[in-house]
Amino acid sequence: MISYIFETWGGRASYKQLCVQSGFLNLLDPYDLVMADRGFSIKEEPLLRGTRFAIPLGARVANLRIHVERANNRLKMFKMLKETLPVTLLPTIDDSINVIAAL
Numbered sequence: 023m024i025s026y027i028f029e030t031w032g033g034r035a036s037y038k039q040l041c042v043q044s045g046f047l048n049l050l051d052p053y054d055l056v057m058a059d060r061g062f063s064i065k066e067e068p069l070l071r072g073t074r075f076a077i078p079l080g081a082r083v084a085n086l087r088i089h090v091e092r093a094n095n096r097l098k099m100f101k102m103l104k105e106t107l108p109v110t111l112l113p114t115i116d117d118s119i120n121v122i123a124a125l
Contacts, residue, residue, distance in 0.1 A: 029044060097123060
């Protein structure tokens with residue numbers, strides 16, 4: 023199940039930029055648990071909001087990553103998300119992705 027979809031960003035935005043600037047962290051409640059892999063450098067941000075941050079070890083990360091990859095692959099089944107998107111789609115891309123994720 024996909025529970026949150028970031029607005030689209032162009033270029034090379036880091037995961038930290040996406041999390042902080044999208045407002046995602048503002049949706050977290052105190053004592054929520056944020057799980058990520060080792061390369062995710064946002065450890066300080068959740069703590070400021072009373073949430074916990076966890077980096078599961080090896081096999082556990084692999085199991086969680088499989089679920090994320092499956093969700094991404096379901097989205098990529100749609101032709102428009104397999105290719106570079108034309109600029110003309112910018113006004114509607116967020117709505118399109120929300121509909122695709124709901125399907």
